[in-house]
Amino acid sequence: MGAMSTAGNAADIWWVGLAWTAAATVLAALLVRLLWLVQDKAVARLRAWLVLLRRKQGHAAIVSTYVDHANSGVQWVVTALSWGLIVLVIDLWASFVLQQFSWTRSWGLRSFDWLMDVLGQFFSATLGAVPGLLTALLIFGLARLVSQAQCLLLERVERGEVRLGWLDKDTAGPTRRLAQVVVWLFALAMAYPYLPGSNSEAFKGLSVLAGLMLSLGASSVVGQAMSGLSLMYSRALRVGEYVKIGDTEGTVTQVGLFATRVQTGMGEEVILPNSVVFGQPVRNFSRLVEDGQFVLHTAVTIGYTTPWRQVHAMLLEAASRTPGVAAVPAPYVIQSALSDFYVEYRLCAQGNNNAPRRRAEALSALHANVQDVFNENGVQIMSPHYLADPPAPQVVPAGPWAPQRGEALQPPAQRGQPGASVGL
Template sequence: MPAFSRSTPLPVLPLLSLLLLLALLSLPLTPRAAEPPQLVAGAPAAAAAPAGQVPGAAPGPVLPAPTSALVFANRSVFVFRAPLAGYPPSDRAAGALRRLEAAMARGGPLKPAIRSIPEGTQVLLDGMQLFVVTPADINLLAGDSTDSVAGAAAAHLGMALAEHQEQGSLRYLAVAAAYCAGATLVYALLLRGLSLLHRWAARRSAALLGMRLRDVRLKNVRVLDAEHYIVFARHLLNAALWLLFLMATYLWLAFVLGRVPYTRAWGERLSGYLLDVAGDVGRAVAGALPGMVLVLIIFACARLVALTASSFFKRFESGELQMGWLDRDTALPTRRIASVVIWLFALAMAYPYLPGAHTAAFQGLSVLVGLMVSIGASSVVGQGASGLILMYTRALRKGEYVKVGDSEGTVLEVGMFETRLRTGLGEELALPNAWVMGQTTKNYSRAHTGTGFVLDASVTIGYNTPWRQVHAMLELAAARTEDVAPSPKPYVMQVALHDYYVEYRLVAYAKAEAPRKRVEVLNQLHQHIIDVFNEFGVQMMSPHYMADPPAPMVVPKEDWHLAPARRPDHNPAGASPGKD
């Protein structure tokens, strides 16, 4: 045997010995017939009462006799299944073997033949009866006849006799040994060639994978590690190598056993088994091909329909089309739902044509997967349903400024399972859609058509200040705020008349240009309200006002920039001055 490299996963010689042992143990060989029992001259065995039955008693249920095979030269000639004339199958097989040995001892051409008789069909050797094939020995329901079965037995007998003669021929054994030696040499060279090919393929695949995967980069950064793929390719090559080893060993073993007369039956069984497996695989592949063609056609049609639907809904997403309830807000979820429905329908249509779809294992696995999905996805389905409700009711839209419960911010995305907000402080909140559905939502971006979000500021002023002056000052503060929209015009309302003060509320609008904008705009608006009230000498006692103080609680304009504050013309470089 050739020496193999260290890269070979296992030693070859122990593997071959193991394969040979397993092959011999796994073959369904008929055991060699035991030493034939001595037949008692005189009355046949049927004259004796069956075991366990008293002579002269009423016959009871008779159990079927065990079968017995006539084996000669390690080849099964015929299997006796029923008694004949009181002789059980074992006695029939033993008698046939004795008659066969007697015919061989006499010499002659040893030519098998068959002859029909009323009891069945005789199997003859040189005109002498060896045994009789009766209707009870064959399967009449399968359409067999005694003549056909006897003919097959005679053919097996002829092969066994020829092999027995070959076993005694030194010339034939020498030729068989030469064939076996040549096959073994070819087998060893083939194993050596496969080993060398394996080492070359391992080196070549490692070099190619390392070179190809090194060039796979994203923004000049390697995204794939070649080591994992090289290890996987090495394991794949090892599996392919040993598969070829096993196939070569199987073929070599079948050939060698078929050259030796005594083991030829084993070699024929090995070859026949390989051909049967190859035929079964070929028939299975051929039977699955029409179904696979239909599956491919179904999935191709599904992909075409999915692409068409995606192209159609993208027109609505871009705003080119609008039709009833379908617009740019609902087009995306509708496209995803349509895609899922199309592929589920395609899978349901293709399922019966998948190979193994009707097997119990495949069906059990489908039930198990469906049960796991139904149990584990209950909350997911609830979240998805809530997301669809939010999308199709248009309760929230991207870019709107809303308040959901205690969370307030600009809507970044309304997804299938969660809604994301960006607060005025730059935080990003992920709110489960089921929770959003159970909360009160305030939408500040829909107070007026065509505007951004709404702004409001409340102050409480004493009754001694004219309300018209308060209105004018609040409107002036809104006008001084840059990000407040001039249209619609800001307005002021007296929302409550308390015991000691009047509550005024300024309502204005601003454009939602950035997620942090509303907090910044409110901050500027509050600053300008304080400045305007100080400028006109009106004191603010917000939020509580109970009595007038001894002196007006206002800040003179000359004190607006006391240290550490600075006047606008004294601000350091880069600072953004506030408005007076």
């Protein structure tokens, strides 16, 4: 009877264990299903929030550039959390099921104790890291407030709404970016000791690796950045100015930290590294003139037999016919060289619109008008070269060469032919 009673009790315990196992299995399956549903709902909600944020911000660079990465990151984080909870549910289910049967109860107890020990260590470490995390968050929050305050001030300086004696609007932009970098680097240095694991060997090794990579690979980048800062704070270039850097001529559209962009009048945009710009002479055609204007000049070489006063008058006439040349200040002509066979005349004027295409068009129109005026007055734009001594000295005969108002610009009859067309 005792054996039969023991067998009956064992059978009852077996069936009770099976019943609890079935109930635990159903409950675990429901929990796993619920976790999957919560994961899908959370991902959908977060993506909808990102889309709404993108619409509110318009085409802000930080949103439009990284929205796809944010979607992927959100899905990865939520999926990792859900899988962690699923593994926890499965481990609890396995421990509970193993404890329902006598021959596996010891395994279930050890598994449950191990799980509780791991969870205890995790929550203990998390609670221990909370004060440090709160301190780091406080430091980053203060850094954000300081960064926003200086950004608001320097943006107003950049727009010309606020004037500071030691800072103008041209250097307010790079100063704002530099101040942001300094504030966040200072905040990171202050918050680093409070980050969890900052004293671990892994964290120290990662810091050494990052420093080594920066020291080996950032020399050229730092050089470019220093050149860019030198250009910005020396005010050698400003956006909108017409300049010539080496063989590149055009309007400056951007002076960045690493490169300078110049738009030519031929539909091109040239990107020059700041180290190249910093190491070459820069000719600025806009700095010393009024806003919206630029310096415009061209040169011709005419022989000595053509009166210089006549050449001056013809060049000024060509400038007055050109729509893109400003009347005030008045154009003028200088004789820049007395060469062996000709005189070099340079016409200097100012343009009306400081744009690369307008400057190219104005210079082209000026060259066309110079040719027209010289052709109308019978003077060839040619540079004679010496081959032999002429039969008579080729000099300008005496006469009233200063043209009066209303008089023609023709040379005197005794010359017989334009001096510039005579090859010596």
